Amino acid sequence: MALVLRNLFQSELLSIRHGVARPAPEDTKELECETADLILLPIAGVLAKHDGPKQHVIANANHAIFLGVGQPYRITFPGDIGDEALVLDFSKEALMQILSEVAGVEQLYVPALRPHCLLPPASVLNRELLWRHLQAPVVDKLAVQEISVSMLMASVQAACVDNRLQERVRQKLTQARRRQQVESVKELLSLYPHQEWALDELARHVHTTPFHLSRVFREEVGLPVHRYLIRTRLAQALRAMQVACTDLTQIAHASGFANHSHFTSSFRSVFGMTPTQSRQRSSML
Structure with missing residues (x-):
């Protein structure tokens, strides 16, 4: 396999790479292992991820694939088309916080989550929006972080084996606390609109996680933070x-x-x- 990886974005919260993979005649189809939990978002082509004998999933630009730390897998390319994808690598701390809030788990590769999912249509559009932001002459850090967190949230929610997990976790936070956090962020943005804010930085100011802030801000205000x-x-x-x-x-x-x-x-x-x-x-x- 011929694989070309390009770094597109780097922050304390996450890094994003763009990968283009093409099948090669000398492919040995050896097993691979990742050193971190990654989210693979195909944007073109088609791939098959094999987790074991007769255990594989097909993914195209409508899917998200989870690559678990230390979990062996191999990638093949049906039709020898190859694929193009975005690879989202969240910091370990941020990923654990987000997964805990969304699904009550601490890793991507657990029985409570399927290792792949079909993205909701809105998330497919969000992935294209993320791609356009990453290609802009000046990258909007806050927008990239917020859309990436939204993509992770949607992927995990779609992969949940038991959706009741999400509801139990969501009920832990009171409406009053949500509003207080949102109003505090609105105050910061209103006082210092010229500052180059990052989602994780804003979340630290109000003692919450980037995922939680992104979700409740949109729900309370009707706009994402960057908008x-x-x-x-x-x-x-x-x-x-x-x-x-x-x-x-x-x-x-x-x-x-x-x-x-x-x-x-x-x-x-x-x-x-x-x-x-x-x-x-x-x-x-």
Whole structure:
């Protein structure tokens, strides 16, 4: 097998690699073992993961595959097509926290979880969104972390043998605590919108896990954390734009946007017009 791995993202919470595998005539189909629990998200092609004699699963771009630490497996490629995939490697501490909250387990490879799953349609779209973020000229760390946590959550939920596990774990946290954590994060983002936040950093501030914060923030606010931060930055930028002589690039940087292009695309996606068009509209009033 010819395998090309490329590092796309690295943070304290997780690292992400892009792998392209192509079958080769000299393939020996030897067993492999991972040194960490990994989540494999195929984005093209097809693969077969073999866990033992006559035990294999087929995965394409609709699936997630779990690779357990120390668990032997081998990969083959039906039709000799090969595959392309994202490999998500969460820190051991973060993975244990997320798995505990989602399913009450501490490892990916346990009887309570299937070693693979069919992703919900929304998660397939999220994986493509993650890929686009990773290919952007300036990578939005918070967005990549939040979408990755969401992908892990959806994969684990879909792989749960007994979905009642999730409900029992979820009931441990009270509504009041959820709201307090969310409001504390909103306060941080409102006070320091220009800062380059990371999901795990925000979670530490409110004494919770990245997964829990990502989930309850979306449920309570109606937006993911990174979209709320963009809205907060845009509100600050709108105020600054009232001073007609202030350069838009200067406003973009002061509001926390990486560059003018990022500012313009974010502004258009929320308000349906560019910053320049907004200024022209205001000048006519």
